[in-house]
Amino acid sequence: MPGGEMHFARSSDTGKTWQKPYLNIKSDKPLTGISACLYNLPDGNWTFGRMMLYTMEGVWLEEPDQSKPNWASLVGSRKFDSYYSFSDDGGYTFSEKMLLSDPNKRNDFAQGGMIELPNGDLLWPWGYWGQEPLNGFKRSIDGGKTWGPLIRAWQDPPAGYDKPLAFNETAAAVCKDGTIIAVARVDGFAENDKRFWQIKSTDNGKTWTQPRQIEIIGGSPAMYCTKQGQLWLAYRDGGIGPGLGFAVSDDNGNTWRFLYHLKEPKGEHEKLFGHIRYTDEDRKKPWRPAEGIVGYPCFTKISDSEVYVVFHANNRTELPKKFPKDATPFYIVGNLLEIPK
Numbered sequence: 001m002p003g004g005e006m007h008f009a010r011s012s013d014t015g016k017t018w019q020k021p022y023l024n025i026k027s028d029k030p031l032t033g034i035s036a037c038l039y040n041l042p043d044g045n046w047t048f049g050r051m052m053l054y055t056m057e058g059v060w061l062e063e064p065d066q067s068k069p070n071w072a073s074l075v076g077s078r079k080f081d082s083y084y085s086f087s088d089d090g091g092y093t094f095s096e097k098m099l100l101s102d103p104n105k106r107n108d109f110a111q112g113g114m115i116e117l118p119n120g121d122l123l124w125p126w127g128y129w130g131q132e133p134l135n136g137f138k139r140s141i142d143g144g145k146t147w148g149p150l151i152r153a154w155q156d157p158p159a160g161y162d163k164p165l166a167f168n169e170t171a172a173a174v175c176k177d178g179t180i181i182a183v184a185r186v187d188g189f190a191e192n193d194k195r196f197w198q199i200k201s202t203d204n205g206k207t208w209t210q211p212r213q214i215e216i217i218g219g220s221p222a223m224y225c226t227k228q229g230q231l232w233l234a235y236r237d238g239g240i241g242p243g244l245g246f247a248v249s250d251d252n253g254n255t256w257r258f259l260y261h262l263k264e265p266k267g268e269h270e271k272l273f274g275h276i277r278y279t280d281e282d283r284k285k286p287w288r289p290a291e292g293i294v295g296y297p298c299f300t301k302i303s304d305s306e307v308y309v310v311f312h313a314n315n316r317t318e319l320p321k322k323f324p325k326d327a328t329p330f331y332i333v334g335n336l337l338e339i340p341k
Helices: 072-078 266-271 316-322
Strands: 007-008 023-026 034-042 051-059 079-087 122-128 134-140 169-173 180-184 197-199 211-226 231-237 244-249 257-259 296-299 307-316 330-338
Touching: 023 034, 072 296, 079 316, 122 169, 180 211, 211 244, 211 257, 211 296, 211 307, 231 296, 231 307, 244 296
Parallel strands: none
Antiparallel strands: 007 023, 034 051, 051 079, 122 134, 169 180, 180 197, 197 211, 211 231, 231 244, 244 257, 296 307, 307 330
16 A cells, blocks of 8 residues: 555574564555565575575556545556665665566566575565466576576466466475475455465476366465475465465375464454354355455474564554554564474
């Protein structure tokens, strides 16, 4: 939304406590919102070395208001500009930003986090929506300094469909044997139950399998592969009940099983929404009860035995008490996960 800011904070105790933000990023352009993501490049680490900052500006044609009848058309008419820059001092300062997206169409942007391949290349989920959607990957062969064009990975429409499904938010991970697994959100066609779709590559992302639906229902996916080879999938749950779902695969994504919802430390979500279990009728709805209370997880390796995952949460019941009109009380939640031996 226009006027938003991105705040950068640090933790020196594996996420138990966080310092006050040391850097804020916002856009001075009118009707422009901003999002950002910080990546550790292969020649660095989270303490020292090179980092890459991705920023995406979303430009609205007029001031957005969800209560007005033109809300949907305004969302669809947004323009997007993506930039990247580098830091060599641990994320305190950054180089001049460079444009990464199409300057003419202004419709493409990152769909998820980048991954490093066994051959050293970087793959970045990328794409755009619209009447002729395209979802695939950008590739870098020089550690993120430069990026190639967007190459399709998701056949759309997939086999058995006559209209595009518009694959969008994408998570990818490299399995222990080098296979790449990618999972994408789809929520743009009638009677869609929001089950994720999945593709695989065994040649470093040059070719991909046909898209297929998997057992897990949700949105905003993130993936992680443990040293032992177990795949983790965190996501906004749309299948069991409201919460941040956590599913695993022990066979390189051939099958998935739901384990549990990650914890919201305040305990408010469990108290307010823990009793809700989605029915078959709920799963046919565009939006399930309380579905949007959490979302957009991100994994970070702490050690060979621990992984930190963060996601956003909100509690709309607090809205009248502490927040201004039309604001949503979002906050960040962290879970420290232990990798099974």
